[in-house]
Amino acid sequence: MYENKADLSLSLCRLCPRQCGIDRTSGQIGYCKSGVKPLVSSVCIHRGEEPAISGEKGICNVFFAHCNLQCIFCQNHQISRNDNTITQYEYDTDKLAQEIITVIENNKTDMLGFVSPAHFSLQMVEVIKKLHNQGYKPTVVYNTNGYETPDVLEYIAEYVDVYLPDFKYSDNALSSRFSDVSDYVEKTFNALKIMYRQKGAKLKIDENGLARSGIIIRHLVLPGHVENSKGLLRLIADIDPNIHISLMSQYYPPFQLPIAELNRHLFEYEYEEVINEMEKLGMENGWIQELESSENYRPDFDCEHPFE
16 A cells, blocks of 8 residues: 555655655654554635635635654744644545545535645545545645656645645755755756646636646745745746746744744845845736735634634
8 A cells, every 4th residue: 555656655655855765654753753554633714715716605624743854934834843642633545535525525526635744745646536536536736846757746646736836945055954954956856847748838717717737836035034945946946937937925923933034024125126026026926915914824723723
């Protein structure tokens, strides 16, 4: 179980670029401290995504716990910390599929997102297969931090409709300081090129304004690091300036951080400088945010409905 044509297996886990190589089926745990059963913190309707992702009815998002990055500023820190055992729950894939169906039916949505899925990508595919077998074929959104392997991306290609990756850094010195990873830029840039090859730059949107195929790259502008944002926009433009970008201003310090420049909100002039760079590069597709948006994106995963 959980093996595939790319020779990916939980018994020799190399699902993400950390390449731990441990046997999750025998109880060994690697960087993400995850076993065989998916750790799921919430299966809920979410209306706070990009308009083409959530629309009016919202998207059913599956929030996996733990992560192959440990971003010091993570807005989902309650569930993403690998030492967290409070808000995570083990699901088998049958139970997860049934919870998804309940949320989809109750909210009459056909959009399904998997959030932070890299370390559970094989289990995600099993869930999607179960949904298909029961007659449910939602548009699947792969909402990832971008730190992915080529093998996984090739394997999941036929099951994913829309890629929604983060691109956090153009500077590995920052990724090392803030996310505990020293090769983020090259691994994520390569992953983005694979997503682009699979989906192209054109975001296919239906008559209701919902994305049905394509790629949207998210970037959260960090206070004090405008040059980082400019650098990664240039990298994206090198792939194709027509890719849709979600340029986010919603940063807020989730708690008192040990890094001084991250203990504040974004200044307006910083965000405008990054927007100007995007325009200069001819990147006209996508979304920007109001600077006050940080007040609207503060989930509490100890609640049944984290975003309400």
